Amino acid sequence: MASEHFDVVIVGAGLSGIGAGYHLQTQAPGRSYVILEGRDAIGGTWDLFRYPGIRSDSDMYTLGYSFRPWKEAKAIADGPSILNYVRETARDHGVDRHIRFGHKVERASWSSEDAAWTVEAVRGGETVRFTCSFLFLCGGYYDYDQGYSPDFPGAARFKGEIVHPQHWPEDLDYAGKQVVVIGSGATAVTLVPEMAKDAAHVVMLQRSPTYVVSRPAEDRFANALRKWLPAKAAYWLIRWRNVLFGMYFYRMSREKPEAVKQRIVGMVREQLGPDYDVETHFTPRYNPWDQRLCLVPDADLFQAIKAGRASVATDHIETFTETGIRLKSGRELAADVIVTATGLNLKVLNGLELTVDGRRVDPAHTLSYKGMMYSDVPNLASSFGYTNASWTLKCDLTCEYVCRLLNHMAEKGLRQCTPRNSDPTVTEEPWLDFSSGYVQRSIGKFPKQGSKAPWKLHQNYALDLMALRYGSLEDGVMEFSNPEPARLKSAA
Structure with a gap:
């Protein structure tokens, strides 16, 4: 040949x-x-x-x-x-x-x-x-062919739609419906506030919490700098500023993990208020950067939770049912659509x-x-x-x-x-x-x-x-x- x-x-x-x-x-x-x-x-x-x-x-x-x-x-x-x-x-x-x-x-x-x-x-x-x-x-x-999705007990019984984010159907209609997103990583924290704009309610179901950090979607300093400097010069300066800050934050996470943890969790508490159970839903058992942190622009996830359009459930799945998910705590989550944001292979x-x-x-x-x-x-x-x-x-x-x-x-x-x-x-x-x-x-x-x-x-x-x-x-x-x-x- x-x-x-x-x-x-x-x-x-x-x-x-x-x-x-x-x-x-x-x-x-x-x-x-x-x-x-x-x-x-x-x-x-x-x-x-x-x-x-x-x-x-x-x-x-x-x-x-x-x-x-x-x-x-x-x-x-x-x-x-x-x-x-x-x-x-x-x-x-x-x-x-x-x-x-x-x-x-x-x-x-x-x-x-x-x-x-x-x-x-x-x-x-x-x-x-x-x-x-x-x-x-x-x-x-x-x-690229297949995302990771565990074998959930009772999944065949569920009468609604089960979707993996890697293969999102173009015609999926979730407007006005009850949605459960399984997962707490980058994909889940992206999906929840976006789907909450149209769904009746979205629950982010997680086995354990992830560190979630809010950051402005627009970088005001960068946008201002680009007005005064040529594009390449501004880009170089902003790029290095962000690189150096990222390196500093990572080093602090390794050298002073407890202090960084308290700062991240504290920022979540500032967003959700003193009455929200941040300890259960947003305080991981591991140290920062033992896993990748999740970034949410303009605190959109927290805004959806505060508005009541979304919520977080921290529990383990016992089984899927015909109408949703039953958790090991005995709580049942009603769902018309279940999104398995459970990761990659x-x-x-x-x-x-x-x-x-x-x-x-x-x-x-x-x-x-x-x-x-x-x-x-x-x-x-x-x-x-x-x-x-x-x-x-x-x-x-x-x-x-x-x-x-x-x-x-x-x-x-x-x-x-x-x-x-x-x-x-x-x-x-x-x-x-x-x-x-x-x-x-x-x-x-x-x-x-x-x-x-x-x-x-x-x-x-x-x-x-x-x-x-x-x-x-x-x-x-x-x-x-x-x-x-x-x-x-x-x-x-």
């Missing part, structure tokens, strides 16, 4: 993949590349999810690309605005011309002899092949089956190098963002580093770069130190991180910036090999 060859194959045309295309064009010019996208549209997450009120839980001055200023008034942006931003970026920089839609990548095999990956994708039921010198996985970290390395010189790669037995490459796996990187900050901050740095690698290999006449761990003192640690259910369900399948650099994940933008943008590529861990045939002959 014939195959096309590209210098780089990018998997995924979402936020990360479009950014990767731009960085290749500008920082490693002359490299041919193609973006293989399994779906039929640009946008990834922001095209897939269509539930009411979908928005970012990060500010757009850090979730936006480093090279393209965010110019809208709202810093906490809605999904359609973010999708438009990604698509405009792809169009304005010509990245969209490199996308092959309907190409779902399923496997890739590396040949050291050829210094190339053979990538297999399914298109319209047929397998098509591409070869490339470097494979860049930008397809995110979760399964994580997917390791975009779900690809990888082989290196005929050897099957088990991701769980690899170490993550600089949060993007994997021990003994050549010429492959994946774009994975921060858990404690905006996704794109790390993805931009990852793209820059990949371009540096490509340029370095071209300059040296070498075709292969492979992270190798030869340090016996490096011990394995979980890839993510997060107690969230969606992480714990799948963490055993993921690569590990090491106990020290460059195998250690910093979750710190400033440290990663120095290491990835300015750090030496020849660090004694990254092995450069496999000279180009012409160079090999001249050396002989």
